[in-house]
Amino acid sequence: MKSAHTARFVAAGVVAALAVATAAPAGAAAPTVDPGVSKSEIVIGTTTPLTGPASPGYKFVAPAAQAYFDYVNANGGINGRKIKYVVADDAYNPALTKKATSQLILRDKIFAMFGALGTPSHSAVVTDLNRRGIPDVFVNTGFSGFDNAKRYPTTFPYFPSYTVEAKSMAFYIQGDAALNAKTKCLFYQDGEFGDNAMAGFAAAGLSFATNTSYSSGQQVAPFTSQVTKLKAAGCDLVVFFGVTSATAQLLGTAAKLGFRPTWMITSVGSDPSVLGASLGASTNALLNGIYSPSFIVPIQDEGNAYVSQMKVIATKNNLPWNFYTYYGINTAYVFAQALKAAGPDLTRASLINALQTKASTFRSAAVVPMVINSKSHQGLTGYWMGQYNASGQLERKTSYIITATSATTGGAKQSSYSAPAPTPKLLP
Amino acid sequence: MTSFIDYLIGGVSNGAVIALMAIALVLIWRATRVVNFAQVGQAMFTTFVALTVQTVTGSWVLALAVAMVAGAILGVIVQFLVLRPMRRADTSGAIIATFGVLIALQAAVGMIWGGDAQAYPQPFDNAGIVAFGRIWPISVYDLVVIGVTILLVVALSLLFTRTSIGLAMRASAFNPEVARLSGVRVSRVLTFGWALAGVVGAVAGVLVAPSSTVSPTTFDILLVFAFTAAVIGGLDSLVGAVALGVFAGLVISLVSGLSNSGNAPVVALILLALSLITKPDGVFGHHKARAV
Numbered sequence: 001m002k003s004a005h006t007a008r009f010v011a012a013g014v015v016a017a018l019a020v021a022t023a024a025p026a027g028a029a030a031p032t033v034d035p036g037v038s039k040s041e042i043v044i045g046t047t048t049p050l051t052g053p054a055s056p057g058y059k060f061v062a063p064a065a066q067a068y069f070d071y072v073n074a075n076g077g078i079n080g081r082k083i084k085y086v087v088a089d090d091a092y093n094p095a096l097t098k099k100a101t102s103q104l105i106l107r108d109k110i111f112a113m114f115g116a117l118g119t120p121s122h123s124a125v126v127t128d129l130n131r132r133g134i135p136d137v138f139v140n141t142g143f144s145g146f147d148n149a150k151r152y153p154t155t156f157p158y159f160p161s162y163t164v165e166a167k168s169m170a171f172y173i174q175g176d177a178a179l180n181a182k183t184k185c186l187f188y189q190d191g192e193f194g195d196n197a198m199a200g201f202a203a204a205g206l207s208f209a210t211n212t213s214y215s216s217g218q219q220v221a222p223f224t225s226q227v228t229k230l231k232a233a234g235c236d237l238v239v240f241f242g243v244t245s246a247t248a249q250l251l252g253t254a255a256k257l258g259f260r261p262t263w264m265i266t267s268v269g270s271d272p273s274v275l276g277a278s279l280g281a282s283t284n285a286l287l288n289g290i291y292s293p294s295f296i297v298p299i300q301d302e303g304n305a306y307v308s309q310m311k312v313i314a315t316k317n318n319l320p321w322n323f324y325t326y327y328g329i330n331t332a333y334v335f336a337q338a339l340k341a342a343g344p345d346l347t348r349a350s351l352i353n354a355l356q357t358k359a360s361t362f363r364s365a366a367v368v369p370m371v372i373n374s375k376s377h378q379g380l381t382g383y384w385m386g387q388y389n390a391s392g393q394l395e396r397k398t399s400y401i402i403t404a405t406s407a408t409t410g411g412a413k414q415s416s417y418s419a420p421a422p423t424p425k426l427l428p
Numbered sequence: 429m430t431s432f433i434d435y436l437i438g439g440v441s442n443g444a445v446i447a448l449m450a451i452a453l454v455l456i457w458r459a460t461r462v463v464n465f466a467q468v469g470q471a472m473f474t475t476f477v478a479l480t481v482q483t484v485t486g487s488w489v490l491a492l493a494v495a496m497v498a499g500a501i502l503g504v505i506v507q508f509l510v511l512r513p514m515r516r517a518d519t520s521g522a523i524i525a526t527f528g529v530l531i532a533l534q535a536a537v538g539m540i541w542g543g544d545a546q547a548y549p550q551p552f553d554n555a556g557i558v559a560f561g562r563i564w565p566i567s568v569y570d571l572v573v574i575g576v577t578i579l580l581v582v583a584l585s586l587l588f589t590r591t592s593i594g595l596a597m598r599a600s601a602f603n604p605e606v607a608r609l610s611g612v613r614v615s616r617v618l619t620f621g622w623a624l625a626g627v628v629g630a631v632a633g634v635l636v637a638p639s640s641t642v643s644p645t646t647f648d649i650l651l652v653f654a655f656t657a658a659v660i661g662g663l664d665s666l667v668g669a670v671a672l673g674v675f676a677g678l679v680i681s682l683v684s685g686l687s688n689s690g691n692a693p694v695v696a697l698i699l700l701a702l703s704l705i706t707k708p709d710g711v712f713g714h715h716k717a718r719a720v
Contacts, residue, residue, distance in 0.1 A: 050543070051538060051543035051644075052543060052644075052645060055543050055544065056544050056545050059543070059544075190688065190689075190690040212688060213688040213689065213690065214684075214688070214689045214690070215688075215689050215690035215692075215693075222442070222639045222640065224438035224439075224442075224565050224681065225435050225438060225439075225680075225681045225682070225684035225685030225689070226684060226685065226689065227565075228431055228434045228435060228438060228565055228685055229431060229685050232430065232431040232434070245545055245641065248547075248641070249640070249641075252554075255555070256554050256555055256556055256565075256567060257556045257563055257565055258555070258556055258558075258563040277544065277545070277546060277547060278545065278546075278547045278641055279547065280547055280549065
């Protein structure tokens with residue numbers, strides 16, 4: 001019995017040794033090649049709402065990124081490789097996101113995801129992307145839950161989180177005696193979007209006299225009940241965390257009910273070009289005086305080297321020049337720098353390493369610092385506070401910036417940061 | 429207390445629109461025993477037609493009229509192309525087919541007008557009416573919505589009780605065999621029912637559009653509430669559809685104001701379940717004693 005056992009053991013050892021011996025030379029001859037990378041091409045993918053209720057505005061983000069990649073490709077690509085960007089429409093529907101992401105992975109064999117858009121939609125696939133080790137770079141949402149280097153080691157947010165945004169708003173309100181003296185109220189979108197914001201306000205120690213909410217996609221009932229509630233509570237500063245189409249409905253309903261508080265609206269919910277489609281001619285009048293934070297050079301600042309060059313890329317590709325095309329091109333620019341920084345032997349590991357060690361050297365139109373390392377995948381870290389003027393432009397109110405982390409404790413703080421100039425010709 | 433009254437007032441015009449959509453569902457159910465899930469798709473399509481007319485001509489009345497005609501035509505097309513070929517299939521097949529029509533219409537609208545939500549211009553003053561020293565959550569436009577709904581309901585009841593086509597419709601719904609033997613051309617009457625439902629749905633779409641936006645999927649949630657109202661109302665009762673439609677508007681407004689709007693569809697579902705358990709034929713429905 002014993003000898004048979006030994007013989008089997010030896011046999012197993014020989015097989016194992018043979019396996020190692022045959023595998024080793026192959027591995028030594030060609031370094032590991034990840035899917036989606038060849039000598040001439042890098043295939044990346046994204047899921048984004050090109051159609052459906054969330055598409056107004058957001059549908060411009062991916063085409064703008066595409067325009068930038070085309071521009072890079074026309075100028076020689078990145079380390080000799082052209083970028084192939086596969087854009088899949090998921091209509092902001094998590095079930096479709098799952099299907100589209102599987103297709104990107106299995107059919108298109110993407111090297112990395114870039115700029116996937118939407119909190120509920122991306123939540124449906126983030127675990128799978130990480131399990132497969134696919135870099136999931138610059139998710140287009142401010143949901144703080146994606147900033148978790150331990151749980152999602154391959155996922156990298158770009159936007160400052162909604163928690164950071166709420167903390168920044170709280171910091172500004174608390175520092176402005178007139179605003180702070182008002183009866184402050186909160187109106188938010190149900191779900192992680194609103195939860196993130198409330199966590200930020202709680203951490204910053206800003207409390208509200210009353211709060212109310214709406215559920216995303218509820219379009220038929222106007223916000224009459226919610227506005228009635230805010231009005232009855234005597235609110236004269238209303239902070240709103242919702243998508244742009246909901247902002248339009250809110251401002252319209254408030255005008256109907258003669259409710260005129262001071263508004264402070266999330267950076268993702270106040271694009272004038274999208275509001276204009278719903279509110280028509282009264283847009284600028286309704287926006288005038290509304291506070292909204294931002295982390296980027298004001299879009300109308302065309303003397304700025306980032307803004308002027310990005311606008312040229314958008315308009316050359318027949319895209320409108322708005323916040324969404326601006327963000328799309330800007331994020332693609334940062335991603336291209338990360339790909340370049342990963343070196344000529346591009347692998348998933350080298351891209352992740354570049355992001356975690358060189359993020360502070362990446363340039364962009366953002367005017368707040370970016371923090372990415374092996375422990376934190378926070379991305380951008382703060383905001384400046386702005387206010388809309390009578391011509392629908394967001395003017396900077398603070399010369400300083402307000403920075404924070406997404407932690408559930410601790411507020412924001414005032415800081416300063418001078419952003420570096422763009423690389424020549426805006427190429428990585 | 430004031431806000432409680434405000435919630436109720438604010439819910440009436442929304443309820444009127446739900447009532448109209450519920451009427452459209454009931455009209456088709458009575459005639460064919462099919463729940464037409466494509467009704468909101470048809471309404472959305474005709475609302476886009478109205479938007480185009482309104483943009484070109486600037487006339488709200490003309491836009492509404494064109495939408496009503498388009499609603500009738502679209503209703504007839506759907507019935508001819510989809511429901512008529514399926515009349516020998518069982519009703520569940522036909523109901524699923526109407527889902528298919530809804531998806532096809534949403535795609536068609538996306539192709540013609542794009543997927544973006546578009547603003548529908550406000551035809552009348554939408555500022556809250558000022559009276560007794562305060563602003564009420566109801567505008568001139570809301571009154572127009574309520575007025576048009578009342579007119580339409582009165583017109584429909586006159587049609588059913590005072591005209592021969594109304595009699596033929598009731599006869600065909602009650603007993604198609606006997607109606608046919610009495611000389612009623614039942615299939616024509618059914619087609620007329622689809623056209624009529626299309627008109628009512630089209631009016632609902634045009635009326636709700638300025639308070640919301642129009643996009644291929646905007647009206648989907650309207651279907652949830654209209655369907656709930658129609659079922660609780662008894663599915664074959666016009667009075668039930670109107671009463672429960674308005675009631676649904678009030679409930680949505682109250683729930684959104686007192687708790688939050690995400691709970692409104694949940695409350696609708698609970699009411700639907702309770703009603704089906706306690707009164708399976710609906711509050712205003714006829715007992716099915718005749719179905720031997």
